[in-house]
Amino acid sequence: MKEGLDCFELTDDRLLGFMTHYASSNYSITKELQSTLDASGILWPAMRNHIPSIAHVIQLALGAFPSSLGVKGLTTSWEAHERDQQFGENESTDIGKSQRL
Numbered sequence: 001m002k003e004g005l006d007c008f009e010l011t012d013d014r015l016l017g018f019m020t021h022y023a024s025s026n027y028s029i030t031k032e033l034q035s036t037l038d039a040s041g042i043l044w045p046a047m048r049n050h051i052p053s054i055a056h057v058i059q060l061a062l063g064a065f066p067s068s069l070g071v072k073g074l075t076t077s078w079e080a081h082e083r084d085q086q087f088g089e090n091e092s093t094d095i096g097k098s099q100r101l
């Protein structure tokens with residue numbers, strides 16, 4: 001982690017915050033970031049500087065709202081719908097298959 005911080009010159013007081021979504025691994029990496037900066041003599045409290053993304057919370061809430069009303073939505077995801085609109089339904093299916101390894 002230290003090498004990545006050095007590469008982007010983030011080993012001084014330039015790192016103001018760390019925005020993530022709500023995966024538990026992001027809390028772990030934020031604590032690791034705090035430990036790495038502490039070892040360099042930089043005070044960077046993870047609890048104050050970790051910014052969980054409100055956009056992800058809004059997305060989850062908006063996704064849950066229709067189902068709480070008993071409304072059934074489309075069976076495809078928003079991302080799949082956007083790909084179909086941009087590339088056409090057959091092409092997006094081929095793209096998805098080619099990206100899986």
